[in-house]
Amino acid sequence: MAISYQTPNTTSDDYVATAQIGTAPAKYERVVHGFSMQPYQCGVLSGYQHHVNITGLQGGTKYFYRVGSDVYGWSPQYHFTTGPSGPQNTSFIFYGDMGVEYSDASIKLIEDMVSKDEVDFLVHNGDISYADNLYYDRNGTGYLDWMDTFYDNIRGFATTMPIMFAPGNHEWPCDMAEYKRRQAMMPSHDAGSWNSSNWYAHTFGQIRMISLSGENGELQDNTTPQFKWLKQQLRIALVDKEAGRISWIFTHSHYMRQPTGYCTYDYGQPSSTDPTEICCVENCNQTSFQKEVEDLFVQYHVDVHFTSHEHVYERTYPVYRYKKVWGLMS
Numbered sequence: 001m002a003i004s005y006q007t008p009n010t011t012s013d014d015y016v017a018t019a020q021i022g023t024a025p026a027k028y029e030r031v032v033h034g035f036s037m038q039p040y041q042c043g044v045l046s047g048y049q050h051h052v053n054i055t056g057l058q059g060g061t062k063y064f065y066r067v068g069s070d071v072y073g074w075s076p077q078y079h080f081t082t083g084p085s086g087p088q089n090t091s092f093i094f095y096g097d098m099g100v101e102y103s104d105a106s107i108k109l110i111e112d113m114v115s116k117d118e119v120d121f122l123v124h125n126g127d128i129s130y131a132d133n134l135y136y137d138r139n140g141t142g143y144l145d146w147m148d149t150f151y152d153n154i155r156g157f158a159t160t161m162p163i164m165f166a167p168g169n170h171e172w173p174c175d176m177a178e179y180k181r182r183q184a185m186m187p188s189h190d191a192g193s194w195n196s197s198n199w200y201a202h203t204f205g206q207i208r209m210i211s212l213s214g215e216n217g218e219l220q221d222n223t224t225p226q227f228k229w230l231k232q233q234l235r236i237a238l239v240d241k242e243a244g245r246i247s248w249i250f251t252h253s254h255y256m257r258q259p260t261g262y263c264t265y266d267y268g269q270p271s272s273t274d275p276t277e278i279c280c281v282e283n284c285n286q287t288s289f290q291k292e293v294e295d296l297f298v299q300y301h302v303d304v305h306f307t308s309h310e311h312v313y314e315r316t317y318p319v320y321r322y323k324k325v326w327g328l329m330s
């Protein structure tokens, strides 16, 4: 479990990222140190970003923790429950496109479900906070201030529940620096680097989740490193599924057609002719790459592919080449 938190940019340079953790309230059995990222300028000067990676935890166990230090003060006590040790029924909330505005009802719903132990983890599939829009709409207001406001708003569940993030088009200011800083502890597709979190795979209970990124052309064709990695991950996932180590293979990407997918509602560019932007309803122009990815999803028994970006809820029957199919269900 990784715990990430910020302190103000006035924090002393000798501050050491620290978490105390234990299995009983206020009885912290372990002290774990992490690493800190220096403030940087993106509209305004950011705070320090701290990350503490806690290993050796027991599955299915409730832990209490706090972050901080004796010198600079401690956070309130929070708690989380680790995921199951093996394949068990697993529930998660999947959403994308959540911002500072228009999110009160969604945040309240997630808080309620988390407080009732109805879910095991969360996925935020890109477009995190829309602080970039607020920056430009209210000229002179700091981008990072709005980003902080968003993370404060989700504190009620983000301190309690693992959240997996994927990048979207609203993470672009300052060369996606803020995503790279705050999501630095997402699993890496490159074991030698912590700062390669745009795409990754992880297992939670009986679910293998493969998180993809359509940013910066990272998945624009079959020559990209991410596509080669995706094929390898799908092969591994199917082996694990057939061996009974997992029951489900899920994939997700922020965009409805990058690399592939279906939707009926065009939020952004209904007049676009870009096959990666417009929705795919029937007789659509799938690119050869979109067909190749769709074939891979079928070949390796992907159960559900999730997308976001369109700000609506839709789901389909199993679909192949824009037609409903049944025989390919696994």
Ligand SMILES: [Fe+2]
Pocket: 127, 168, 169, 170, 254, 308, 309, 310
């Ligand atoms: Fe988006």
